[in-house]
Amino acid sequence: MTALIFARIAILFLLFLVTLGINLEDNLIARLGFSNSLGLILSGAVACTLCVKGRTTIIMAMVIILSLNANMPADFSLNFGYDRDLYGGFMLALVIQPLLIWAFELQP
Numbered sequence: 001m002t003a004l005i006f007a008r009i010a011i012l013f014l015l016f017l018v019t020l021g022i023n024l025e026d027n028l029i030a031r032l033g034f035s036n037s038l039g040l041i042l043s044g045a046v047a048c049t050l051c052v053k054g055r056t057t058i059i060m061a062m063v064i065i066l067s068l069n070a071n072m073p074a075d076f077s078l079n080f081g082y083d084r085d086l087y088g089g090f091m092l093a094l095v096i097q098p099l100l101i102w103a104f105e106l107q108p
Contacts, residue, residue: 008053009049009053012049012052012053012060012064013045013046013049015064016044016045016048016049016064016067017041017042017045019064019067019068019071020041020044020045020048020067020071021038021041022068022071022072023071023072023073024036024041026073026074027041027070027071028067028070028071028084028088028091029041029044031085031088047095048063048067048095051095051096051098051099052094052095052098054098055098059094062094063091063094063095066087066088066090066091066094067087067088067091069084069087070084070085070087070088070091071084072084
C-alpha cells in the first residue's frame with residue numbers, strides 16, 4: 001500500500017515538474033515576477049505536490065491540465081478562447097484550497 005502511495009506522489013511530482021518547466025522564459029513563475037531558476041521550479045513542484053497529494057484523482061488531473069495550459073506559450077492558450085492567467089488562477093485556487101480549509105478550521 002505504501003509503495004502505491006509513493007508511486008502516486010512521485011508521478012504527481014514529475015508531472016508538476018514537467019508542466020512548470022515547459023516554457024522557462026515565459027511560464028507562470030516568470031509572469032509572477034520571479035527569476036527563472038530550476039530551484040524555484042523544483043520548490044514550486046514540491047509545494048504543489050504536497051498540497052494536492054491527498055485530493056481526489058479528478059482534482060489532481062484538473063490541476064495538471066490547468067498547470068499545463070497556464071505555462072504554455074500565449075498563442076496556445078488563446079486558441080481555447082481564454083487567457084493563460086485565468087488557467088493559472090484556477091490552478092492556484094485548487095492548489096491552495098486545502099490550506100484555506102485547514103486555516104479556517106477552528107479546532108484547538
